[in-house]
Amino acid sequence: MKRILLAAAGLLSLAGAVQAATLDDVKARGALNCGVTQGLPGFSSPNDKNEWSGLDVDFCRAIAAGIFNDPTKVKFTPLSAKDRFTALTSGAIDVLSRNTTWTMSRDTTLGFNFAGVMYYDGQGFLIRKSVGLKSAKELQEASICVQTGTSNELNVGDYFRANNMKYREVIAFATLDETVKAYESGRCDVFTSDKSQLAAVRLKLTNPADHVLLPETISKEPLGPLVRHGDDQWFDLVKWTYFALLNSEELGITQKNVDEMVKSENPDIKRLLGTDGKYGEGIGLTPDWVVRIIKATGNYGEIYDRNVGPATPLGIERGLNNLWTKGGIQYGPPVR
Amino acid sequence: MSEVSPAAPPRPKGRRWSWTDPKLRSQVIQITVAVILVWLLWSFYSNAQSNLTRLGIASGFGFLDNRAGFAISQSLVPYNESMSYGRAFLVGLLNTLLVAFLGVILATLIGFLMGVARLSKNVVIKALASAYVEITRNLPPLFQIMFWYLAVLATLPGPRQSWGFGLQPLLGAIGSGLSSIGLGFLGGPLSAYAASLAAPGVFVNNRGLVVPRPIFEDGSMAILYALIAAFILSFLLARWAKKRREATGHFFPVFWTSLGLIIVLPLLASAAMGFPVGVEKPELRGFNFVGGLRVIPEFVSLLLALSIYTGGFIAEIVRSGILAVSKGQTEAAHSLGLRNGPTLRLVIIPQAMRVIVPPLTSQYLNLTKNSSLGVAVGYPDLFAVFAGTTLNQTGQAIEIIAIIMAVYLTISIVTSAIMGWYNKRVALVER
Numbered sequence: 001m002k003r004i005l006l007a008a009a010g011l012l013s014l015a016g017a018v019q020a021a022t023l024d025d026v027k028a029r030g031a032l033n034c035g036v037t038q039g040l041p042g043f044s045s046p047n048d049k050n051e052w053s054g055l056d057v058d059f060c061r062a063i064a065a066g067i068f069n070d071p072t073k074v075k076f077t078p079l080s081a082k083d084r085f086t087a088l089t090s091g092a093i094d095v096l097s098r099n100t101t102w103t104m105s106r107d108t109t110l111g112f113n114f115a116g117v118m119y120y121d122g123q124g125f126l127i128r129k130s131v132g133l134k135s136a137k138e139l140q141e142a143s144i145c146v147q148t149g150t151s152n153e154l155n156v157g158d159y160f161r162a163n164n165m166k167y168r169e170v171i172a173f174a175t176l177d178e179t180v181k182a183y184e185s186g187r188c189d190v191f192t193s194d195k196s197q198l199a200a201v202r203l204k205l206t207n208p209a210d211h212v213l214l215p216e217t218i219s220k221e222p223l224g225p226l227v228r229h230g231d232d233q234w235f236d237l238v239k240w241t242y243f244a245l246l247n248s249e250e251l252g253i254t255q256k257n258v259d260e261m262v263k264s265e266n267p268d269i270k271r272l273l274g275t276d277g278k279y280g281e282g283i284g285l286t287p288d289w290v291v292r293i294i295k296a297t298g299n300y301g302e303i304y305d306r307n308v309g310p311a312t313p314l315g316i317e318r319g320l321n322n323l324w325t326k327g328g329i330q331y332g333p334p335v336r
Numbered sequence: 337m338s339e340v341s342p343a344a345p346p347r348p349k350g351r352r353w354s355w356t357d358p359k360l361r362s363q364v365i366q367i368t369v370a371v372i373l374v375w376l377l378w379s380f381y382s383n384a385q386s387n388l389t390r391l392g393i394a395s396g397f398g399f400l401d402n403r404a405g406f407a408i409s410q411s412l413v414p415y416n417e418s419m420s421y422g423r424a425f426l427v428g429l430l431n432t433l434l435v436a437f438l439g440v441i442l443a444t445l446i447g448f449l450m451g452v453a454r455l456s457k458n459v460v461i462k463a464l465a466s467a468y469v470e471i472t473r474n475l476p477p478l479f480q481i482m483f484w485y486l487a488v489l490a491t492l493p494g495p496r497q498s499w500g501f502g503l504q505p506l507l508g509a510i511g512s513g514l515s516s517i518g519l520g521f522l523g524g525p526l527s528a529y530a531a532s533l534a535a536p537g538v539f540v541n542n543r544g545l546v547v548p549r550p551i552f553e554d555g556s557m558a559i560l561y562a563l564i565a566a567f568i569l570s571f572l573l574a575r576w577a578k579k580r581r582e583a584t585g586h587f588f589p590v591f592w593t594s595l596g597l598i599i600v601l602p603l604l605a606s607a608a609m610g611f612p613v614g615v616e617k618p619e620l621r622g623f624n625f626v627g628g629l630r631v632i633p634e635f636v637s638l639l640l641a642l643s644i645y646t647g648g649f650i651a652e653i654v655r656s657g658i659l660a661v662s663k664g665q666t667e668a669a670h671s672l673g674l675r676n677g678p679t680l681r682l683v684i685i686p687q688a689m690r691v692i693v694p695p696l697t698s699q700y701l702n703l704t705k706n707s708s709l710g711v712a713v714g715y716p717d718l719f720a721v722f723a724g725t726t727l728n729q730t731g732q733a734i735e736i737i738a739i740i741m742a743v744y745l746t747i748s749i750v751t752s753a754i755m756g757w758y759n760k761r762v763a764l765v766e767r
Contacts, residue, residue: 081728082724082725082728085728085731086733089391089393089731089733105729105730105731106731108392109392109393109394109730109731110393110394110730110731111388111391111392111393111731131623139623140622140623141621141622141623141624141626142622142623142624143543143623143624148720148724148725148728149724149725149728149729153406153407153725154405154406154417154729156407157405157406157407157416157417158405158417161418167407168623168624169407169409169632170408170409171409171632171634171714172406172407172409172714172716172720172725173713173714174711174712174714174720174724178712178713178714181486182490182714185486185490185491185542186490186494186542187490187542187543187633189623189624228391229390229391229392229393230390230391230392
């Protein structure tokens with residue numbers, strides 16, 4: 001009987017384990033649990049020493065730097081598109097930074113909050129050059145490969161319907177690897193996904209030059225980090241870490257010059273770097289939180305250029321992801 | 337206790353509330369356990385409810401009416417992405433049942449064949465059957481599915497280089513083969529003749545198997561009626577033959593007669609109606625074949641892997657069942673003048689069945705449950721469509737997992753019930 005009661009108590013406490021004070025849990029654990037992809041160059045991929053790098057990875061490192069002053073205090077959990085939301089709901093991870101599209105249902109009925117848009121993307125098609133297609137409008141009767149559990153899976157049907165076209169079939173695979181393998185083996189004519197992902201996947205194919213992206217962008221895919229409903233303080237912390245990266249770039253604060261910038265007399269910089277006011281305390285951190293972040297990862301522009309920018313193998317221009325002052329739509333609200 | 341009491345001590349009148357009373361004790365324990373169980377279930381429920389509300393996650397079964405929005409690559413009923421999650425559920429369920437049903441039939445055929453082959457006196461057949469059993473039983477089913485999908489079917493040519501089946505490509509290939517070895521005077525005319533034939537209607541490529549689709553025109557119902565009539569006639573014939581055999585001892589070739597009926601009657605009916613069945617031939621247009629019927633490679637690889645894997649287990653069950661029938665039975669049958677065939681059919685197999693059927697049932701259940709591995713190759717079974725895509729899009733894990741559990745449980749219980757009924761029929765009737 002005692003054993004039964006003990007087991008019951010154990011089960012119940014497990015069920016109630018999803019607690020509100022995420023920041024306290026992270027501090028007590030001494031590490032941030034961050035959900036990432038199973039390997040997508042430029043966004044989150046491990047090297048042979050299991051060191052992760054990428055745009056989404058650097059965002060988690062920035063959060064860790066803000067909390068611990070140590071960007072290495074992050075535990076990365078690789079997740080498939082299908083499993084990512086369950087991991088966040090169950091509390092296995094504190095933040096999901098895994099090129100996830102911000103949609104209304106995910107923001108509401110799935111029980112998540114999106115902290116911002118780390119990367120403005122859109123869905124496209126990857127196809128063999130030998131097919132000789134110029135436009136996605138010529139995809140009549142094509143076989144299409146897609147990863148299951150993505151917004152891409154939903155967009156593709158809408159696109160064909162809107163353009164009065166018919167696809168032959170849409171084959172949905174559980175992981176990115178399986179999807180790419182099926183595309184490479186010729187099971188389908190096109191592989192559809194976010195364009196950034198297609199660019200990364202193309203590099204991993206046996207002969208990247210044989211494959212080409214079609215020019216159309218068929219959907220809006222704002223990719224960003226997200227957290228669970230029910231902990232506003234943690235939501236604020238993740239959200240303002242993202243804004244801090246944007247504002248730092250806008251004010252010209254970089255990894256190199258941040259120590260100089262602390263001495264700046266510019267009131268915007270003073271508020272951001274905590275020499276004027278105690279804004280960091282509003283999210284449960286110390287006033288100089290941004291200094292720690294920028295020292296660890298650099299500002300948004302530096303993160304972008306390092307991982308996906310024109311100088312990297314992916315070579316993606318800033319485009320929409322440029323600051324609002326430079327023709328893009330990345331815009332951080334003021335620290336005030 | 338050595339002392340034997342002459343009678344049980346007289347029970348005191350009225351109830352004595354003592355912990356030593358075994359009846360009372362067991363009642364108290366049972367009630368306590370029941371109360372704890374109910375409390376446990378209730379707290380799971382309320383805990384889940386309050387957590388869902390706190391996190392603002394939707395709950396309830398209303399989502400089944402919402403628009404699914406995703407496509408499914410194989411569907412036995414009309415489906416497109418503007419239909420509901422409920423419809424997607426039906427599509428997934430039918431896909432699971434299809435692969436499970438065909439898998440069970442195929443696995444049983446392979447298993448019986450291989451089980452009997454392992455007992456063969458022919459060394460080569462025996463060795464082949466043994467090798468089959470050892471290889472298929474000892475490799476994980478997921479691996480076998482991936483093997484068929486990635487190592488076999490994925491290596492087939494693309495749609496434009498499809499293998500066509502029919503007289504034209506066959507004769508053409510022979511013709512060019514003859515020409516290439518210097519027999520051009522034979523090969524040339526043969527190739528020319530092949531080119532004059534109609535193009536093939538059956539194609540195999542890495543998108544699957546494409547066959548012509550029959551189109552039923554007016555009058556096709558007559559063929560269906562003829563088929564039904566043939567089945568009824570065969571049934572009556574079997575009953576008559578059995579009665580006659582029991583009365584006179586004369587055999588009647590029921591199987592061959594019935595087969596003849598089932599083939600000839602529909603043929604006669606269609607001839608009488610002027611052959612009302614047309615054919616829609618698949619045609620390569622753009623990326624793919626348009627028209628015709630298509631079997632997707634995801635389905636083929638899953639079906640092959642499941643039946644071959646389970647067939648290995650069934651072979652062993654069949655072998656053990658046959659070996660369980662004592663040799664004396666064979667000898668007795670032979671001494672009555674029965675030859676090998678009838679001995680196996682009338683004496684051995686009926687007795688082996690009662691050993692075979694119970695473990696066979698669990699193999700059928702395993703095959704059905706293993707069909708959920710199809711998610712690895714993108715086969716849209718119930719698990720992939722519902723516990724995968726739908727769960728991911730709606731986030732309603734509790735409801736969906738509950739439905740999935742109920743469905744697999746129902747399929748398994750129905751299978752068990754059918755097999756239980758069959759087992760009762762073949763069980764040894766003791767006289």
